[in-house]
Amino acid sequence: MHCHNDNSKLTGRLSIFIQLVSICKSTDEWKEILYLLFVCIYVICIRMKAVDSNFTQTGASAALINDNPKTVRIFGSTSLQCDKNEDAVSDASSFIVNRSDDRETTSNLEDLAKNIKWTDAVPQIIASVIACLTVIPAGINMAYSAILLPQLQEPSSPIPITKHEASWIASLVTISLPLGSLAVGPLMDRFGRKALLIATCIPFFACWLLIGTAKGIYTIYIARVLAGASAGLTTVALVYTSEVTHPKMRPMLLGLNSVFVSFGILLTCFLSLFFTWRTIAFIFAGISGASIFCLLLLPESPYWVITFRENQLDLARRSIRWIYKDARVSEYHLSTIIESKQGQGYQPVNKDQVQPKSGFSIYLEPRVYKPLLMLLFLFLFQQLSGAYVIIFYAVNLFLKIGGNFGEGLDEYGALLLLGAIRFIMSIVASGCSRKFGRRPLMIISGLGMTISTLTAGLYMYYMELIDQKHIKDTGVLPGKSDDLFLLICLLAYVCMGALGILVIPWTLIGEVLPTEVKGKLGGFVISVAYVMMFAVVKVFPFTMDLFGVQGIFYLFATTSFLGVAYAYIFLPETFGKSFSEIERFFTR
Structure with a gap:
C-alpha cells in the first residue's frame, strides 16, 4: 500500500478496520469488541501519524493475501491469521502496532543504506584498489619512453635507433590508444566488467615481455602499439569502480584512477635509478601477471548483471552481498538498482523484472x-x-x-x-x-x-x-x-x-x-x-x-x-x- 498522501493513509486504515469488523461480528460479544476496536484504532492512528513522515516504500506494504479477508501480510514479516474468537482484538492491535514498528525499521534501514561507514566500505575500497591496478601501466607508458630512448641512443645500445625512430617509439602509444578506447565499450558490455579487467592485463603482460626480449626496432614498435591499445581498455576500471561503490564513497574512489596513473609514472622514474630498460620491462610484466590473480578475487558489477544479464539475478545478488556485507542493506541496494533501471518503487525482485533497453533510440x-x-x-x-x-x-x-x-x-x-x-x-x-x-x-x-x-x-x-x-x-x-x-x-x-x-x-x-x-x-x-x-x-x-x-x-x-x-x-x-x-x- 503506497502511503504518499493522507487519503491513501485513511483508505488503508479503513480497509484494515472493515476486515477486522467482518471477522468480529460473527461472535456473541461483537458489540463489545467493536467498541474496543474503535478505541484501539483511535490510539494506533495517532501513533501511525507520528511515523508516517518517516515511512518510505521499502517493504512496509500491507496487502490481502489471495483476497482472503482473514489474512493480512506485511512484506518482510509474517502474515497475521485472524481467528473468529475473542483474541481478534488483541491480534489486530498487535498487527497494526507491528506494522508501525516495521515502518520504523524500514526507515532505519534506509538511513543505514544511504549513510555508509568507513568500516562498512572496506570491501568497496579493496575492490576499487584492485581494479585500479590495471591503470598503473597507463602511467608507465607515459614515462617509459623517457628512460628507454636515451639508453637506445647510446653508442653501445644493442638496438641502435635514429631520432626519427625514437619519435615513433614515443608517439605510437598515443596514436594507438583510441583503438582500445573504442573497443572497450562493446567488450565490457558483452563480456562483463570483471572479465575485461582481467583481459586488459594480458596484452600489457605480452607487451612487456616483447620489449624485454626485443632484438629489433620493429618488435618494440609492436609492443608500444599493444601497450597503447591496452591503455585504452583501462576505461573499464573507471566504469567498474563507479558501479561497485556507494554514492558517498564513489567520488573519492574514482579519484584512485589518477592516483594510480601518477604512481605508474613515479614507479618508472624510481626503477630507472637502479635497472636497465630490459630489466624494468620484465618487472612490469611481473606486475601485470600479479594483477591478474588479484582481479580474480573481485565480484562482477551488479549494475552490469541487472542491465545485460536479466536471467542471472542470483549472480547480481552474490555480487552485491560481496560489496555490502549486511544482508538487509545489500537487498535494499539490489532493489534500488532495479528501480533505477525501471523507474519502479521498491518491491521483491525477480528475473522477469529486468528488461535491458537496446537500439539506437536510447542515444537520443x-x-x-x-x-x-x-x-x-x-x-x-x-x-x-x-x-x-x-x-x-x-x-x-x-x-x-x-x-x-x-x-x-x-x-x-x-x-x-x-x-x-x-x-x-x-x-x-x-x-x-x-x-x-x-x-x-x-x-x-x-x-x-x-x-x-x-x-x-x-x-x-x-x-x-x-x-x-x-x-x-x-x-x-x-x-x-x-x-x-x-x-x-x-x-x-x-x-x-x-x-x-x-x-x-x-x-x-x-x-x-x-x-x-x-x-x-x-x-x-x-x-x-x-x-x-x-x-x-x-x-x-x-x-x-x-x-x-x-x-x-x-x-x-x-x-x-x-x-x-x-x-x-x-x-x-x-x-x-x-x-x-x-x-x-x-x-x-
Missing part, C-alpha cells in the same frame, strides 16, 4: 546525449587549458623560462618536483572529492590555474619592462636573473590542475553516463579526449614559437577561466547522488 534520450556533450566540452577545456601539454613539454618549458631556479635545482630537478607534486595532489584530490564534491573542486582548480598562469605572464611582462629600462639607462644587457618565481607559478599551475581539471573529467565518465551506454560512450569519450590531446601536443611547439612563452601563459589563463565558467553553468554536483538521481538531472 536526454539522459544520454546531455552528459555526453557535457563530457566532450569538459575534455576540450581540459586540453586547451594546457593541463597535459605542459607535462609533455615540461623540460623545454623550464628552459624557455630561463632554467635558472637556484643552486642545485636545474630543469630535471624541477621535472622531478613536478611529478611528485602531481602524485601528491592526485591523492589530495581523491580525498577532497569525498568531502567537497565535483563542482567546487573543478571551479577552484580552474581558478587556481587561471591565477597562476596569468601571474606568470604578468611577471614576465614586468621583467621585460625592467630589462628594457635597464638597457635604456645603462646601454648593456642585464645579467641572468633568478627564475624561481616563474617555476613556483608553473608548479602552482600543475598543483591546481591536479586538484580538479586533470582528474575529474575522467572520473565523471563513470558517473554521469547511464549504465546501458556507459561502456560504449565511455570508450568514445576517451578516444575523443586522446585525439584532442594528440592535436594540442602536436601544435604546442609551433604555438609557443608564434606567441612566445608569455603569450602561452595568457592563452592558458583564458581557456582555464572559460572552463570554470562552463563548469559553473553546466556541471551538476554528483557527490552523494545515486545513478538514478544523476539521470533525473539530465532529463529535466
Whole structure:
C-alpha cells in the first residue's frame, strides 16, 4: 500500500478496520469488541501519524493475501491469521502496532543504506584498489619512453635507433590508444566488467615481455602499439569502480584512477635509478601477471548483471552481498538498482523484472546525449587549458623560462618536483572529492590555474619592462636573473590542475553516463579526449614559437577561466547522488 498522501493513509486504515469488523461480528460479544476496536484504532492512528513522515516504500506494504479477508501480510514479516474468537482484538492491535514498528525499521534501514561507514566500505575500497591496478601501466607508458630512448641512443645500445625512430617509439602509444578506447565499450558490455579487467592485463603482460626480449626496432614498435591499445581498455576500471561503490564513497574512489596513473609514472622514474630498460620491462610484466590473480578475487558489477544479464539475478545478488556485507542493506541496494533501471518503487525482485533497453533510440534520450556533450566540452577545456601539454613539454618549458631556479635545482630537478607534486595532489584530490564534491573542486582548480598562469605572464611582462629600462639607462644587457618565481607559478599551475581539471573529467565518465551506454560512450569519450590531446601536443611547439612563452601563459589563463565558467553553468554536483538521481538531472 503506497502511503504518499493522507487519503491513501485513511483508505488503508479503513480497509484494515472493515476486515477486522467482518471477522468480529460473527461472535456473541461483537458489540463489545467493536467498541474496543474503535478505541484501539483511535490510539494506533495517532501513533501511525507520528511515523508516517518517516515511512518510505521499502517493504512496509500491507496487502490481502489471495483476497482472503482473514489474512493480512506485511512484506518482510509474517502474515497475521485472524481467528473468529475473542483474541481478534488483541491480534489486530498487535498487527497494526507491528506494522508501525516495521515502518520504523524500514526507515532505519534506509538511513543505514544511504549513510555508509568507513568500516562498512572496506570491501568497496579493496575492490576499487584492485581494479585500479590495471591503470598503473597507463602511467608507465607515459614515462617509459623517457628512460628507454636515451639508453637506445647510446653508442653501445644493442638496438641502435635514429631520432626519427625514437619519435615513433614515443608517439605510437598515443596514436594507438583510441583503438582500445573504442573497443572497450562493446567488450565490457558483452563480456562483463570483471572479465575485461582481467583481459586488459594480458596484452600489457605480452607487451612487456616483447620489449624485454626485443632484438629489433620493429618488435618494440609492436609492443608500444599493444601497450597503447591496452591503455585504452583501462576505461573499464573507471566504469567498474563507479558501479561497485556507494554514492558517498564513489567520488573519492574514482579519484584512485589518477592516483594510480601518477604512481605508474613515479614507479618508472624510481626503477630507472637502479635497472636497465630490459630489466624494468620484465618487472612490469611481473606486475601485470600479479594483477591478474588479484582481479580474480573481485565480484562482477551488479549494475552490469541487472542491465545485460536479466536471467542471472542470483549472480547480481552474490555480487552485491560481496560489496555490502549486511544482508538487509545489500537487498535494499539490489532493489534500488532495479528501480533505477525501471523507474519502479521498491518491491521483491525477480528475473522477469529486468528488461535491458537496446537500439539506437536510447542515444537520443536526454539522459544520454546531455552528459555526453557535457563530457566532450569538459575534455576540450581540459586540453586547451594546457593541463597535459605542459607535462609533455615540461623540460623545454623550464628552459624557455630561463632554467635558472637556484643552486642545485636545474630543469630535471624541477621535472622531478613536478611529478611528485602531481602524485601528491592526485591523492589530495581523491580525498577532497569525498568531502567537497565535483563542482567546487573543478571551479577552484580552474581558478587556481587561471591565477597562476596569468601571474606568470604578468611577471614576465614586468621583467621585460625592467630589462628594457635597464638597457635604456645603462646601454648593456642585464645579467641572468633568478627564475624561481616563474617555476613556483608553473608548479602552482600543475598543483591546481591536479586538484580538479586533470582528474575529474575522467572520473565523471563513470558517473554521469547511464549504465546501458556507459561502456560504449565511455570508450568514445576517451578516444575523443586522446585525439584532442594528440592535436594540442602536436601544435604546442609551433604555438609557443608564434606567441612566445608569455603569450602561452595568457592563452592558458583564458581557456582555464572559460572552463570554470562552463563548469559553473553546466556541471551538476554528483557527490552523494545515486545513478538514478544523476539521470533525473539530465532529463529535466
